[in-house]
Amino acid sequence: MTTLSNTFAALGDPTRFAIVERLLQDGELPAGTLHSVSDLSAPAMSRHLKVLRSAGVVRQRVDKQRRLYSIDPNAMQAINDWAMSYPKFWAKSLDRLDAALKEDR
Amino acid sequence: MTTLSNTFAALGDPTRFAIVERLLQDGELPAGTLHSVSDLSAPAMSRHLKVLRSAGVVRQRVDKQRRLYSIDPNAMQAINDWAMSYPKFWAKSLDRLDAALKEDR
DNA sequence: TCTTTAATTCCACTTTTCGTTAATTAATGC
DNA sequence: GCATTAATTAACGAAAAGTGGAATTAAAGA
Numbered sequence: 001m002t003t004l005s006n007t008f009a010a011l012g013d014p015t016r017f018a019i020v021e022r023l024l025q026d027g028e029l030p031a032g033t034l035h036s037v038s039d040l041s042a043p044a045m046s047r048h049l050k051v052l053r054s055a056g057v058v059r060q061r062v063d064k065q066r067r068l069y070s071i072d073p074n075a076m077q078a079i080n081d082w083a084m085s086y087p088k089f090w091a092k093s094l095d096r097l098d099a100a101l102k103e104d105r
Numbered sequence: 106m107t108t109l110s111n112t113f114a115a116l117g118d119p120t121r122f123a124i125v126e127r128l129l130q131d132g133e134l135p136a137g138t139l140h141s142v143s144d145l146s147a148p149a150m151s152r153h154l155k156v157l158r159s160a161g162v163v164r165q166r167v168d169k170q171r172r173l174y175s176i177d178p179n180a181m182q183a184i185n186d187w188a189m190s191y192p193k194f195w196a197k198s199l200d201r202l203d204a205a206l207k208e209d210r
Numbered sequence: 211t212c213t214t215t216a217a218t219t220c221c222a223c224t225t226t227t228c229g230t231t232a233a234t235t236a237a238t239g240c
Numbered sequence: 241g242c243a244t245t246a247a248t249t250a251a252c253g254a255a256a257a258g259t260g261g262a263a264t265t266a267a268a269g270a
Contacts, residue, residue, distance in 0.1 A: 009117030
């Protein structure tokens, strides 16, 4: 079972957090692309992706000899649900969400 | 400066995550209460609180010889903002928020 | 089949984190 | 002033995480 604390631990490493932001921006990307942009070795990148995968933050899809990675929406959902689960802290969130929605119009 | 990755790192430890949940439930609590409930030594608890503090997750207030800890709402806000910042992942969140608000009526 | 490409696992090493006990700081109350 | 309470910092050892290079697996393509 993947706990939320586990999810946070995965996101707690700056390298992995950067990977996640990249995937949120660009959608699905192969491991190779992710590693070629950073100054990490391929093995290091591979291990980070493994951590993210076993924490349920990213998903892996196999296409020929490539591994395509993308964000698992459930993880984002879980974080959101948790951060929103204490009524005390809702008010501001609702205001901001509202503002963001208006901008989008 | 406190980065979000830093915040996640603080929450990534199961002990610290438990502390945060406790504070979200009960509001402000002294260090002593937090440590007496856990099976950790006082110094260990103190260091966890320090990590949470320097990550901006909790606040410390001094009252006589006690240190009272509470959640810093800005941290929850920051997590929320981040998890909500990618339009792709909004739809479900809005549904859930809506449902939660109805329940509250 | 043989070479190339993509990615992972294995191994040795270093750094960081976490926990305990002991010592320290600081405020309270007799 | 002196003992007590609350919490932190100091010192040290054990465990975990993170890294690069080498070896390995697996598919592609000439």
